[in-house]
Amino acid sequence: MLNGLRIVLGVSGGIAAYKACALTSKLIQQGAEVKVIMTENAQEFVTPLTFQALSRNPVYTDTFDEKDTSKIAHIDLADWADLFIIAPATANIIGKIANGIADDMLSTTILATEADIYIAPAMNVHMYGHPAVKRNMQTLEQWGYRFIEPGEGYLACGYVGKGRLEEPETIVNAIEKDQEKMQLLAGKKILISAGPTQEKIDPVRFFTNHSSGKMGFALAEIASKWGADVTLVTGPVSFQTPAKVKRIDVTTAEEMYDQMIAQFEKSDIVIKSAAVADYRPVVTYDDKMKKKDGPMQIELERTKDILKELGERKTSQFLVGFAAETNNPIASGKQKLRNKNLDAIIINDIKATGAGFGSDTNDVVYLHQSGERSHFTLATKQEIAKQIFVQINKDTKVD
Numbered sequence: 001m002l003n004g005l006r007i008v009l010g011v012s013g014g015i016a017a018y019k020a021c022a023l024t025s026k027l028i029q030q031g032a033e034v035k036v037i038m039t040e041n042a043q044e045f046v047t048p049l050t051f052q053a054l055s056r057n058p059v060y061t062d063t064f065d066e067k068d069t070s071k072i073a074h075i076d077l078a079d080w081a082d083l084f085i086i087a088p089a090t091a092n093i094i095g096k097i098a099n100g101i102a103d104d105m106l107s108t109t110i111l112a113t114e115a116d117i118y119i120a121p122a123m124n125v126h127m128y129g130h131p132a133v134k135r136n137m138q139t140l141e142q143w144g145y146r147f148i149e150p151g152e153g154y155l156a157c158g159y160v161g162k163g164r165l166e167e168p169e170t171i172v173n174a175i176e177k178d179q180e181k182m183q184l185l186a187g188k189k190i191l192i193s194a195g196p197t198q199e200k201i202d203p204v205r206f207f208t209n210h211s212s213g214k215m216g217f218a219l220a221e222i223a224s225k226w227g228a229d230v231t232l233v234t235g236p237v238s239f240q241t242p243a244k245v246k247r248i249d250v251t252t253a254e255e256m257y258d259q260m261i262a263q264f265e266k267s268d269i270v271i272k273s274a275a276v277a278d279y280r281p282v283v284t285y286d287d288k289m290k291k292k293d294g295p296m297q298i299e300l301e302r303t304k305d306i307l308k309e310l311g312e313r314k315t316s317q318f319l320v321g322f323a324a325e326t327n328n329p330i331a332s333g334k335q336k337l338r339n340k341n342l343d344a345i346i347i348n349d350i351k352a353t354g355a356g357f358g359s360d361t362n363d364v365v366y367l368h369q370s371g372e373r374s375h376f377t378l379a380t381k382q383e384i385a386k387q388i389f390v391q392i393n394k395d396t397k398v399d
């Protein structure tokens with residue numbers, strides 16, 4: 001379950017920090033990549049070097065220690081994570097998260113991540129039972145944070161009771177089980193296209209569009225997290241490949257056509273979120289075109305409509321298109337759904353607030369060929385991707 005996942009392990013300042021060393025090692029043995037953040041107090045118990053050696057990655061201790069000047073470390077790490085584990089989690093870090101406090105590397109990164117967060121508390125039995133701690137944990141639970149309850153037994157403070165950090169093996173098993181429950185798309189082969197295409201004019205110029213690839217990458221990320229076997233055919237974009245996703249890079253519409261056709265037959269669900277160029281120059285030049293006086297013309301020819309071709313070849317695949325529209329989005333989307341023989345289309349009014357190219361959010365209408373439609377209102381592209389897959393899952397269920 002954890003093989004290939006990118007895990008950030010947050011270690012806060014309790015005696016159980018020593019158990020986080022074994023936890024790091026167990027996660028690595030499961031095939032995960034682990035990066036550790038330690039609070040200042042955690043370093044009173046264990047040194048960063050221990051975690052560095054176990055994780056084979058640098059350890060993060062200070063928000064302002066920017067290791068790579070091209071990135072902001074806590075945002076980069078927050079985006080990198082597929083999973084976030086806080087073990088041991090003290091009453092202090094639980095309180096900080098529940099109240100939105102971000103005053104060190106760990107609390108700041110937690111606030112910035114969209115990954116699933118698991119919290120394994122460890123503290124004195126009376127602290128664990130304190131109404132403030134209980135209230136904070138309830139708040140976090142309501143927000144979707146998952147807890148791995150502490151065990152009962154002899155505590156380092158001398159008390160006997162609940163508050164002992166669960167054993168590393170139990171933590172790993174609990175996370176694996178929980179992740180397994182979320183495998184909504186297990187066994188499905190999903191093919192997704194993303195990003196723009198580039199159509200060459202000469203060695204320095206090309207035609208392209210504003211597609212950032214964010215929606216397609218969000219779809220690939222969620223599908224993979226939910227257990228699908230994902231192939232992502234992408235035009236030129238600068239995103240990290242989501243964990244466990246097979247990525248195929250292409251540049252032109254023709255290359256995207258070749259790859260989509262090659263992957264199509266073996267796929268169960270195909271989503272074409274790429275913004276494919278409809279035209280390309282008839283002639284391309286190997287040397288740079290020099291400017292001349294007066295206007296110039298470049299003759300363009302049509303590229304292949306990949307989605308239409310897939311619609312014609314469709315057998316059992318569930319085929320989903322995107323429609324980026326500025327006028328009459330629903331009517332235009334409906335027409336594309338019919339013309340291209342799709343099972344569903346995701347209609348995007350690119351003039352709507354928060355729904356344009358390059359935006360982190362989206363607002364879409366999912367239209368099924370039966371005419372049934374759902375509006376997924378303004379949310380992050382990851383959230384929209386989840387709603388799309390919940391709907392596709394319903395639409396592909398055999399009763």
Ligand code: CTP
Nearest residue numbers: 272274276277278304305306307321322323324
């Ligand atoms: N599409 C494609 N191949 C093309 C053009 C578009 O596969 N050459 C796909 C897109 O990936 C998208 C859907 O068709 O899933 C609709 O794309 P869009 O650009 O909105 O519409 P077009 O069909 O190109 O029509 P128009 O540009 O006239 O709106």
